[in-house]
Amino acid sequence: xxxxxxxxxxxxxxxxxxxxxxxxxxxxxxxxxxxxxxxxxxxxxxxxxxxxxxxxxxxxxxxxxxxxxxxxxxxxxxxxxxxxxxxxxxxxxxxxxxxxxxxxxxxxxxxxxxxxxxxxxxxxxxxxxxxxxxxxxxxxxxxxxxxxxxxxxxxxxxxxxxxxxxxxxxxxxxxxxxxxxxxxxxxxxxxxxxxxxxxxxxx
Numbered sequence: 001x002x003x004x005x006x007x008x009x010x011x012x013x014x015x016x017x018x019x020x021x022x023x024x025x026x027x028x029x030x031x032x033x034x035x036x037x038x039x040x041x042x043x044x045x046x047x048x049x050x051x052x053x054x055x056x057x058x059x060x061x062x063x064x065x066x067x068x069x070x071x072x073x074x075x076x077x078x079x080x081x082x083x084x085x086x087x088x089x090x091x092x093x094x095x096x097x098x099x100x101x102x103x104x105x106x107x108x109x110x111x112x113x114x115x116x117x118x119x120x121x122x123x124x125x126x127x128x129x130x131x132x133x134x135x136x137x138x139x140x141x142x143x144x145x146x147x148x149x150x151x152x153x154x155x156x157x158x159x160x161x162x163x164x165x166x167x168x169x170x171x172x173x174x175x176x177x178x179x180x181x182x183x184x185x186x187x188x189x190x191x192x193x194x195x196x197x198x199x200x201x202x203x
Contacts, residue, residue, distance in 0.1 A: 010049070010096050014038045017074055019058050022067040032058035034074050040155065049099075050156050052163065055079045090131060092138065092162055093122050099151035101158060104138040106131045133187040133199065134165065144191050164194040175201035 017035035021028045033056050040050040055078050058064075062076075069075050093113060095103040107113065107126040115121045126132050141161045147154040172179045173186045174195045186196035190203065197203070 008043055009098060011041045011043055012038050012094070013041050017072040019061050019064060020068045020071060021065050029060040032056075032060055034058055034064070034068075034079060035072065040159075049152055050159065052159055054163070054166070090134065090165060090168065093120070095122055099155060100146060100148070101142045101155065104135060104142055106135045106138055130168075130184055130187060133184070134168075137188055138162065141189070141191060161189060161191070161194065164189050164196075167196075171196045173198045173201050175203075 015037055016033050018031035018033050019029070020031060036052075036054045036056055038052045039048045041047075042049055055074065057079050062079075064074065064076050064079070090106055091109055091111075091113065093105045093107075094101055103122070105122060105125070108128050108131055111126060111128075111131075113121055125135065138161070142158055145154045145157040145161065168185055168187075170179070171186060173181065174197055176198065178198075179185055181198040181200060184198065186198050186201075188197045188199055188202050189195065190197065
């Protein structure tokens with residue numbers, strides 16, 4: 001494999017599908033993500049080590065056009081089976097050493113991940129308290145899931161953990177039954193069950 005990614009042992013490659021129409025006109029909103037696939041790629045061998053996939057329910061045009069289904073292969077039946085929306089989304093920067101995750105930074109979807117010179121900013125905290133807490137908890141989860149003997153399993157378990165935050169802004173705390181506590185949604189996920197809890201409600 002070409003060494004075009006010097007300094008990076010692994011990459012997460014994402015290839016979105018979005019809403020689309022045969023012709024633009026009334027009722028044609030800006031494209032929305034409808035499919036969220038990602039693969040973990042070993043840059044040295046070119047092998048795919050892990051995969052993640054989810055369909056997403058668009059909020060502006062929940063009914064896909066016939067053209068969109070024919071072009072992407074994504075149908076409304078597939079999307080409604082998942083009922084995931086992207087009203088809000090987070091992004092996570094993962095620092096790897098080999099197959100071991102060394103550090104995680106979680107930010108809001110609208111926050112910059114690059115420095116003024118264009119280089120990747122992997123250390124700056126989010127400006128939002130909710131994502132600062134998720135960053136702290138994600139690093140605790142990273143340590144919990146690490147497995148020197150089975151590093152691939154550790155990465156897969158951690159990616160499943162991150163996926164549990166897709167409903168961050170809708171899921172209620174399993175203990176108190178409320179969504180917001182001190183204006184913050186449940187940012188803690190139990191490592192075994194992935195159930196959501198507020199920081200003060202953690203078991």
